[in-house]
Amino acid sequence: MSSQIKSIVEAMLQPFMDEHGFELVDVEYLKEGSNWFLRIYVDKEQGIDIDDCGRVSEFLSEKLDENDPIPTAYFLEVSSPGAERPLKKPDDYRKVIDKQVFVTTYELIDGLKEFEGKLLSYDEETLTIQTRKKKVNIECAKIASARQAILF
Known part of the structure; x- marks a missing residue:
């Protein structure tokens, strides 16, 4: 419904x-x-x-x-969606390439379910984030939620 x-x-x-x-x-x-x-x-x-x-x-x-x-x-x-705007549609992700994002996943990826860093690339199957420690590739089907992140 x-x-x-x-x-x-x-x-x-x-x-x-x-x-x-x-x-x-x-x-x-x-x-x-x-x-x-x-x-x-x-x-x-x-x-x-x-x-x-x-x-x-x-x-x-x-x-x-x-x-x-x-x-x-x-x-x-x-x-308004606020400063930490949710990322839901493909265009939302494309608009924030080279910006900070926070992504949670449905299952563990390299032992983690939360990732914060710069969004390096996105296509409708995978996104790549540069965290403080390494690059992480995340399948879009595994994303539980994503939003733009603000650095302080």
């Missing part, structure tokens, strides 16, 4: 996003405690601001009210 709602919301939003120069980074529909949340993460080249989030929220609220695809009560949240 969650993936179906995600697809419906993405289809509703994409024309609006394209028209306004926004990028739909991610859609989440999940339960936390007793509450359901529909979270929309948006961005644009110059960065997203509160007014942009408000416009997306207002548009989506109207569309959801018209079509009513979600059978339960939920909270709608629209925000």
